[in-house]
Amino acid sequence: MSTKKTNKKVYLDYAATTPVDKAVVKAMLPYFNVKYGNSASIHTMGVDSNKAVLNSRDIFSEYLNCQSNEIYFTSSATESNNWALKGVAFANKGKGNRIIVSAIEHDCVLNSAKWLSKQGFDVVYAPVDKNGIINLIKLKKLITKNTILVSIMHSNNEIGTLEPIKEVGKLCKEKGVLFHTDAAQSVGKLPIDVNEMNVDLLTASSHKIYGPKGSALLYIRNGTNIEPLLHGGGHESGKRSSTVNVPAIVGFAKALEICVSEMKQESIRQSKLRDKTIKNILKKIPNSYLNGHAVERLPNNVNIRFDFIEGEALMMELDNHGIEVSTVSACSSPKLESSHVLLACGIEKKEAQGTIRISLGRYTTENEITYLLEVLPKVVKKLRAMSPMGLKNS
Amino acid sequence: MYTDKVLKYFHKPINQGKIRNPDGVGKVGNIACGDMMYLYIKMDKSNKPETIKDVKFQTFGCVAAIATSSATTEMVKGKSIKDALKLTKDDLIESLDGLPPIKIHCSVLAIEALSEAIYDYLKKNKKKIPAELEEKHKIVVKHNKELEERYDEWIENQKI
Numbered sequence: 001m002s003t004k005k006t007n008k009k010v011y012l013d014y015a016a017t018t019p020v021d022k023a024v025v026k027a028m029l030p031y032f033n034v035k036y037g038n039s040a041s042i043h044t045m046g047v048d049s050n051k052a053v054l055n056s057r058d059i060f061s062e063y064l065n066c067q068s069n070e071i072y073f074t075s076s077a078t079e080s081n082n083w084a085l086k087g088v089a090f091a092n093k094g095k096g097n098r099i100i101v102s103a104i105e106h107d108c109v110l111n112s113a114k115w116l117s118k119q120g121f122d123v124v125y126a127p128v129d130k131n132g133i134i135n136l137i138k139l140k141k142l143i144t145k146n147t148i149l150v151s152i153m154h155s156n157n158e159i160g161t162l163e164p165i166k167e168v169g170k171l172c173k174e175k176g177v178l179f180h181t182d183a184a185q186s187v188g189k190l191p192i193d194v195n196e197m198n199v200d201l202l203t204a205s206s207h208k209i210y211g212p213k214g215s216a217l218l219y220i221r222n223g224t225n226i227e228p229l230l231h232g233g234g235h236e237s238g239k240r241s242s243t244v245n246v247p248a249i250v251g252f253a254k255a256l257e258i259c260v261s262e263m264k265q266e267s268i269r270q271s272k273l274r275d276k277t278i279k280n281i282l283k284k285i286p287n288s289y290l291n292g293h294a295v296e297r298l299p300n301n302v303n304i305r306f307d308f309i310e311g312e313a314l315m316m317e318l319d320n321h322g323i324e325v326s327t328v329s330a331c332s333s334p335k336l337e338s339s340h341v342l343l344a345c346g347i348e349k350k351e352a353q354g355t356i357r358i359s360l361g362r363y364t365t366e367n368e369i370t371y372l373l374e375v376l377p378k379v380v381k382k383l384r385a386m387s388p389m390g391l392k393n394s
Numbered sequence: 395m396y397t398d399k400v401l402k403y404f405h406k407p408i409n410q411g412k413i414r415n416p417d418g419v420g421k422v423g424n425i426a427c428g429d430m431m432y433l434y435i436k437m438d439k440s441n442k443p444e445t446i447k448d449v450k451f452q453t454f455g456c457v458a459a460i461a462t463s464s465a466t467t468e469m470v471k472g473k474s475i476k477d478a479l480k481l482t483k484d485d486l487i488e489s490l491d492g493l494p495p496i497k498i499h500c501s502v503l504a505i506e507a508l509s510e511a512i513y514d515y516l517k518k519n520k521k522k523i524p525a526e527l528e529e530k531h532k533i534v535v536k537h538n539k540e541l542e543e544r545y546d547e548w549i550e551n552q553k554i
Contacts, residue, residue, distance in 0.1 A: 005405075310428050312456035313404070316396075320405055329428055329456065338428075349426040353454075386410050386460060388432040388452040389425070 008322035010368045014208075014300055014361030015157060015185060016326055020251065021210040021362075027254040028212065031247035039244040040235060049246045056253030063260055064202065064219055065193040072218045072236045073249050077184040077205035078108040079229070080218040081151075083240070084180040084201045085112040087226040088149045089121055092178070096146035098122045102134055102163070103344035104156050109182055110340070113151075126152065130346050131293035132161035134168065143175045154183040154192075154202075158328060158341045158357060159292030160301025162186070169198025178224060184208055184216075185298060188259030189267065200224050206248065210362060211255030215248035262362070270299040270360050273369055277302045277358060284377045291342060291355060302358040305347070309354045309383040317379040318356075323372055325358045396457055397491040403461035408468050411450045418515025420507040422534060429455040429500060431463050433507035435515060443474045451507070458497035462504035465489055475512055479527060481505060506534045 011019075031052060037045030039053050057068040064071075074080045089099055101113045103125045117123040126139045134152055143150065150172050155162045165181055172179035180201035183192060188209035194202060201224065206215035220226055220239070232241025259266075274297075282288055287307035306314065311327030318325055328339040329352075338352040358372070396404075416434035423430040431453045438447035449471050451463040465486055470478040483501040487493050493501060513531045516523045523531075 308454065310455050310459070313460060316401070316404065316457045320401075338426075353425065353428050386407065386452060387454040388421075388430060389454060 005320050006322045008371070010323045010371055012358045012360060012364065012368070012372065013324050013326050014364070015160075015298075015357060015359035017207045017213065018210045018361055019363070020207075020212055021255060021258055023258060024211055024251045024254045028247040028251040031250050035246075039246055040233070049244070052246055052250050053244055056249045059253040059257055060204075060217060060219075063187075063192065063256060065195055066219055067222060069237065070219055070222055072220055072240050073244065073252075074216045074218055074240060075214055075242075075245070077106075077182065077203050077208075077216045080203035080205075080216050081106065081108045081180075081182055082112045083218055083226075083229045084203065085109065085116060085149065085151060087229060088178055088180070088201070088224070089116050089119075091225040091227045092148040093121075096144075096148045098124065098144055098147040100124050100126055100139070100142050100147060100150045102126045102128060102152045104128055104132055104158075104161075104341045105151065105153055106157055106182060106184070109151055109153070122146065126150075128161075128344055131296070132156055132159050132291075132341065132345050133293060133296065134163050136164065136167055136171065139168065140171055143171070143177055147175070147177050149178045149180060151180040151182070153185075154181045155186040155190075155298050155301075156292070156341060157185050158339060159303045159345070160185075160298035160359075161292045162190075162296045162298065165197050165199065172200075173198045185301075188256055189263070189299060191263070194219060194221070201226075206252035206255060209252075209255045209259050211252040212248050215245065215252040217252070266362065267299045270364070273360055273364060273366065274299060274302055277360075277369055277372065278304070280373045281376060284373065285380050288380075291345070291347070300360040300364075302360070303355065304358070305342075305351065305353075305355040306380055307351070307354060308387045308389045309380060311353060311355050313383055314354060314356055314379065317383060318372075318375065321375045321379065323375060325356050327356050329353055329355065395494055396461075397493075399489070399491045400458065400461040400493065403464045403490070404457045407451075407460055407464040409450050409464060409471070410452070412452055413448055413450050416511075418511040418513070418518065420510030420512070420514060422503055422506045422510055422538065423455070423459075424538065425454060429453075429459045429503055431455070431459065431503055431507040433463065433467070433504075433511045435511045437515060441474075443476065445472055445474050446470055446478055447472075449511075455500065456497070458493055458500035459503065461490060462486055462493070462501045463507065466504040466508050470508060475516075479509060479512060479524070481508065506530075506537065510534055 035048050037049040039049040057071045060071045061068040113123045152168050178200045182203045184205040187204040200221045202219040204217050207213040228239050230241045235241050291303040311329035315327045342352040413434035417437045418435045420433040434450045436448040438445045449467040453460050453463045483505050486501045509530045
């Protein structure tokens with residue numbers, strides 16, 4: 001029997017994953033059991049599958065303003081990021097051994113970089129300011145003659161901060177250094193032009209944009225030196241072997257198509273809801289603070305920290321009211337680690353505990369936000385009353 | 395991830411709050427690590443042996459921290475000091491139908507808060523402190539220090 005107080009369900013964790021859009025499911029279905037050919041086969045069934053993949057590639061190349069043959073489909077953003085870092089590092093080790101990543105990258109970038117440092121690469125971390133924005137002057141100083149790759153995310157997955165990618169791209173171009181950006185959180189939400197932004201490699205993920213899980217891509221500018229991660233039958237122009245996951249790719253492309261067609265109005269709608277959420281939480285709940293930049297921010301990201309309470313407890317109290325959000329708290333981490341993103345922003349470890357991320361999406365309604373704003377102050381008050389530091393302050 | 399019992403204690407904690415003029419207080423944990431527990435006890439001195447008349451907790455922490463604090467208070471209320479000190483983290487975990495592995499430290503913390511509250515009471519009243527409790531107290535002091543050091547070390551490693 002559920003211990004929950006309510007049958008209500010308000011999903012506000014779209015940055016973790018999204019439901020697959022109905023139109024996406026419909027587009028994918030034939031490729032499971034009707035048009036199921038291996039896209040590498042040259043018989044009719046295989047050619048049909050290959051056409052679907054080529055068509056999907058075109059959808060991405062149009063959105064990113066690149067060539068179709070610069071799109072490589074992968075199984076996850078984690079794979080794409082691993083590939084970008086390790087593939088570029090090993091293919092260019094004759095040129096140098098320095099790799100620069102920002103201090104607030106996703107774990108899959110940070111841990112790939114950490115692994116590379118064990119292989120002898122010189123990994124350095126570019127610092128960010130209190131809002132999570134990369135310090136361009138410091139970054140410039142870190143780029144030495146030995147540098148082969150800079151990897152800075154387009155937008156942060158926890159605090160939603162948008163990075164000045166165009167400026168970073170320009171800097172990398174001037175210095176003749178390859179530039180990778182993890183755009184898993186921004187693809188489909190913001191316009192992206194890899195030429196205008198001077199990006200050489202870019203990661204995108206399907207399940208963040210109402211597409212299926214297990215589908216992602218790495219854009220690789222033609223002429224970029226990169227080693228494959230997966231060796232085998234030579235799929236994806238020999239760069240990424242594995243039988244091509246046709247339904248997943250078709251679904252990913254359809255999902256992007258829908259996002260692009262709705263981008264303008266959805267961006268405005270979600271930004272309004274986001275700002276309403278932030279404004280009201282800060283107003284209604286004392287000792288609450290916004291993490292990340294107020295304006296340079298993903299349209300769907302709200303990240304707030306509360307004094308005197310712990311994030312996981314807050315998340316589970318909200319869950320009890322049917323509201324699903326997420327947290328990165330030391331308490332739910334085996335090494336008692338706080339969010340590396342918040343710490344990199346200069347937030348003290350004792351302040352970093354009571355943070356939740358509320359992320360909005362296509363199906364978020366005004367009513368859901370009203371309900372959240374009704375419930376949140378109550379649960380914060382309840383937990384503060386329980387806390388040894390909270391009594392006087394709630 | 396959490397059992398229904400853990401969630402029940404979390405959503406409707408028993409004995410949550412502060413005791414005015416407590417006979418003993420146990421303070422354990424570290425806010426930087428995400429857990430901090432205060433456990434208060436009031437003794438019934440008319441009973442022989444004396445029993446824990448009232449026990450309350452205040453916890454800053456996750457679901458498991460709150461649930462284990464509450465369950466501890468419930469399990470020792472009315473017990474003699476000797477019996478209360480017999481409570482182990484495994485008893486606590488069992489009473490909650492289990493805890494996720496990474497949350498075991500919460501049950502350790504709750505037991506430590508209890509033994510610290512009893513230690514505080516005995517010490518303040520110049521009563522004989524059992525050798526085993528004295529030992530536990532030393533471990534708690536050491537544990538608290540280690541938590542801080544571990545955290546500082548980790549922070550140091552994150553520095554750029």
